[in-house]
Amino acid sequence: MIPELGHFALALACVLAVVQSVLPVVGAERRDARLMGTAGPLAFGQLVAIGTAFGCLAWAYLVNDTTVSNVVANSHSAKPLIYKFSGTWGNHEGSMVLWVLILSICGAAVAAFGRHLPTALKARVIGVLGWVAVGFLLFILFTSNPFTRVWPPPMDGRGLNPVLQDPGLAMHPPTLYFGYVGYAVTFAFALAALLEGRVDAAWGRWVRPWALGAWCFLTVGITMGSWWAYYELGWGGYWFWDPVENASLLPWLAGTALLHSAIVVEKRDTLKVWSVLLAILAFAMSLLGTFLVRSGVLNSVHAFANDPSRGIFILVLLMVYVAGAFALFAWRAPRLSPTGIFAPISREGALVLNNLLLCSIAAVVLAGTLWPMFADILTGAKISVGPPFFNTATAPLAIPLVIAMPIGAMLPWKRADLWAALQRLWWAAVAALAIGFVALVVAGYPVWPVLGMTLAAWLVIGAAADIADRTGLFRRPAQAWRRALALPRAAWGAAIAHGAVGISIAGVAGMGVATDTLVQLEPGQSTRLAGYEWRMDGLSDVTGANYRARRVTVTVLQDGKVVTVLTPERRTFIVDNQTTAEAAIHTNALRDLYAVLGEERGTAAVLRLHHNPFAPWIWFGGLAMAFGGMLSLSDRRMRVAAPAPKAATVPA
């Protein structure tokens, strides 16, 4: 009964979405307040309906209802409760339900928090969100119904991929989806602006919190995914330029550009056409990722099991939304005439540079991701584009971006003096070069890690210099504390996020000097790696909730003193007989000691041991970026969406 209720709720949500996509938009065109007024209640109704459907599916998973084929395929009664719950979205159908649930949450949030929005804009935004919801609900109902029953029911489910039974991964998709779907809201704002034929400073101010919120979630999601790959896949790597990883990076790059260009729209009333295009692009990239992962056109460790009829449905959705939005853009964008004025050396000029570089990186990543597929159909050539291409093609774009970041943050609006900004940063530059020198001469790093460390230091110290400058730390130290408290949170957020990029780059640079070894050790034998002695103490059997494991105990010593005891495992999951490697990691914030158990030969164990300097900084930096974004989001100016009378009155 509960699954039927869920199915019914999905159908109801679809009908509500159809109404939501028509009435408010028609109302906005006719200036009919009653029709526009339906937007809010419809958005809330949508949330209730989809929330019910999601709840029903989660219930089927929690009680292990084996009459539901989706549960049979993806769950098992012996699975720990949390993974039964996370199993709800650990498969294609359930993850689509989560996707539309988050979309409806965003729609309801626009309705709830958008009290200061002009009624017509709000009605159009919620209407466009309705368009998106209709397509995806139809997709679920016609090709991916999660509530299909099986009869007679099997005795038990067939389990969930054991690689996915992990707390990090349980939270990974919802976080990522909040990011992807958050860009549906900025997309809706862009389309609403095109329908209205008007983009002004207020539009920039309303779009920014959504762009920023989606960006924070996406940043956390990508960070978690990378961390998961690092500790769970057991390869010791953190980013593989896998097409599915790139699919999450592309909306992030476009979204980061949007985040910055929306500031220009708000403050300077220009870059409007560009910002609208970026908002469409960010969502287009999110949808492209959905298409690539679920249609079967590419082969990846992350891809879902596929079915071509689904692929065609998603392609149609992708084309309707993206091509439709671009067509609307081509038709209406000429109306969005810029009114601001523009000088190349200024805050807005720096933000344009930021946008150009970010979009170039996105274009390179997009081309590298899609090229093998298109080369296949165009020329029949089978090529693979791997990390060497992405590293060499993005580095020349990322380096100037990083160099410009602290300088851009120092420039005032309208017209700036580049020399004055550089003068305020000279000590940051000197300190960064000194750190690069230490890395080169003292630590003896190769050239790329040295460059990485220098840039990382430049970003972190540059961000500190920005805050020191704004608080007058050196000019009037006595008042610095008071001024620091008075500084808007957006300024703190920007400085923290920029510095956090530096922290991540330091981690990446550290991984450039990581060392590893593959050894076969008998109990009592030891090997040396990176100044540590790794001693193999023995193998043992372990039994977990739904797996058996072989565990090896490795004691790591330095100068005869025990640093840590690592216990990597090979787990065999009883239900589907799959084996996963559980890496053991010891971190002290400056480096990771990382051990993976390979095969066993008699009493000996084959071990892969890694020493990864600065590795944890990669993910710490990612989280700190998102924290900076959240801090900025909590700024009072973000919440009070009163449009500034005219940005031009702000002193330069």
Next chain:
Amino acid sequence: MSETPATPPPARSRRWMLYAPLGLAAAAGAGFWVMLRGLQTGEYDPRGVPSALLGRQPPDFTLPPLGTLPPVTVADLRPPLSAPILVNFWASWCVPCVVEHPQLMRLTRDGVTILGINYKDRPADAQAFLQRHGNPFRKLGTDEPGRVAIDWGLYGVPETYLIDRQGLIRWRFAGPITPDVLDKDLRPLLRRYA
């Protein structure tokens, strides 16, 4: 370059730029459409590279035997052959190999010659596997270091090659031969090259 007035509303000559995103999206969409159609017809396969050996003779090799079965030699694959031959790379540690095994057994019962190459495996494990699941292979070689696999351009195990009566490789399939693949792909090919 001091404060220049912002760009005037896009002139007619620059309007086309606003259509560029639409054009790119349409081109990408058309490409994806071709890929999806190709997925259904088999012309487009993201799972690996088609063999460079198609239409050519398999490379020379010698392999040590496994157990009591006669070893595979390249002479077994040289013409003239009385019927097409399948060469199957497999391993006991490979789960999809268990999935495809019943189809191999069925083919052997139907009189198809299958030569096995045991890839990166322990001989004892491989023999235990064949004892438990049955032996579909007429001849069997072991490629423990995986050298022959490199020469053949192996994508992974299981992987199956069809060699026609002229001794030329006609088909390569990476992944388990499921009942579906057997009926839709392999049997028609065996008939065609018979």
